Amino acid sequence: MTSLPARLYRALALGWLASKAVVLLVNAVTFPRLHPSRPSLRPRVSLLVPARNEARALPHTLPGLLAQGADEVIVLDDESTDGTGIVAGCLGAQVIRGEPRPDGWYGKPWACQQLWRAASGDVLVFVDADVIWQPGALDAVLHGLEHTGADLLSVQPRQRPVTVGERLLTPLVDNAVLSYFPYPLIGLPQPAASMANGQVMALRRRALEEAGGFAAVRQVVLDDTEFARHLKARGRRLAVALGGPLIGVRMYASYPQSVAGYAKNVLPLHLGSRPLLLLSAVAHLAVYTLPWLVRVPGWRVLRVAGLLERVAANVISGRTRPADLLEGLLGPLTPLLALPVYARALRRTVSWKGRTYPQKAR
Template sequence: MSRLSRVYRLAVGGFFAYKAATLLVNALTFPRLRPRPTPAGPRVSLLVPARNEAHNLPHTLPGLLAQGAHEVLVLDDGSTDGTAEVARQYGARVISGQPLPAGWHGKPWACQQLAQAARGDVLVFTDADVTWHPGALGAVLHELERSGADLLSVYPRQHNVTLGERLLTPLVDDVLLTFLPAPLLRLPHPSAAAANGQLMTFRRKAYERVGGHALVRADLLEDVAFAQRLKGRGGRLALALGEDCLGVRMYRSYPESVAGFGKNAGAFHGRSRALLLLSAAWHLAAYTLPWLLPARSLRGLPWLRAAGLLERLLVNLVSGRRAPADLAEGLLGPVTPLLTLPVYLRATRRRVSWKGREYEQGSRL
């Protein structure tokens, strides 16, 4: 075996070994929500930033309104599809969003307005596509109290229906569970942080102490940036899996997934085209190349192929997605890097569009 082949085998094998070890640690230690009754206190505001979400609200608002929170506020962020009318029809209090100020991105501005209108001691920002099942709010508040966190961010269980949405959206769980060991979140350094903007729960005093969403007013990856900056200012961060309490259907098709992930991928890679290129090339080398090489060209090749196939299956088991169709997603391992190439391409652009708005990605690209 040539020196280059040996280096390749060791590098890819080490990569899969690290991800497997991290997944095992997270399977044993990652907090998981369990349904609980909503306690009498504190006062809780459930806050929904909504821009053209009339198709989601009929499915998600009833469960949100049934949680027993002090209030449920929906901010209509310039929708053109009747979002406000749908929200009022189901009984939510609707706020009309103000025009986007210079220097702000859409979601941080919507969340800032919601926080200013809210009266709760606990602020729960939840996306319009997140489904709240019975006992979810009690579970969130219990975990907030148990962890002592200033910010608790929850990852709802992915609910994917069509083949198109199964291609990429499960990668959210893969990145969370195979790259960041949960115990590292206890480290004080801001880089040991993650968050999911689909559900972020703040103690109001901590939220106001750091300036609210003004802290991340111009960040495309505002959830992770908020977690890092809050932690850097002495705040405490906690994460949890939503399990049976919370679900989400992020995107309805492969093109929607490309647009959504393409919006964030540049920021996730430090707005560096070089890192985007290296990331794309590395994943092709790790997951796709083993299936293109001749069977006897490399010692250990069957193990590399097996690792690439098993990873998504095991991630889905840990995240609670155990239906046969969910487990079959593991077969996508070898082609997933090819499917992500449009995401990387979109992320290299200096401007990205999302929900009818365009944003600058930053000069580093």
């Protein structure tokens, strides 16, 4: 007879995976996708790029942005040391030099605050420097903003990993978005039911002005989601869309970069709670890795479900090439590969792009 702890483990593990499968199914049906469309009335649009040491990325991404036909494309050179501003100017963008950060401001919110002040558009689209825009992408974003009536439409770009090292952790961002947050919840008025992706955020100028710009998130590392909550608390509407073939991204070029990038966000994603972060690490090891090492109760189902989950998230996001589908085989290894992320996130400070910020924990 199976012991009580074993039965409890099986129930919790299978229940967790089943709940994530339900969320994936809901999002497969309801999560919006960008598609080629034009808005009925095109407003004045500013494309705004906060850029710190992005000289290597901009030649690959900025030409596609400049070709979108926006009224202005402004790159803020955020105290770069690699010639970012020179590269952006040579490619044809308007470049402004970032001012030194005031006390109490983190890097990206301050860069976006300056871009907001410099822009003249009625719709302001904030774009990370590593995001890749295909022809018609801006029209699709504007159509989505118009169709949903949202004040903030953010886009989840399609991941475009190149190396094996990138595939180890980077694509997990899609799994996190698609298996934990049922998209219909975004329509609820509660600020906690908010989601946003700072890689692409299209904002109506009026809403941003009434919110006071980015001052509300000036000391927040995970500023996108917190900013979305701030807007919803003021009665504003949110929407999110998958970028599909129109908007992609190559976030990190290696496994070490993925570790550093995720480490800055993982504690805020766990509500700033170190005990919850540790519990998450243990739970992922117990559900996804342990069944491959020990024949725990339900091990067959747990193995199959763990492999299929990541494949399902990739398919929903539109990543269906053989190499993308084979990423599912990494399922048992992922909790082990993520341990350095958890270890860095437990530190009292977090570093990114040469700047160090305190970790706000409870």
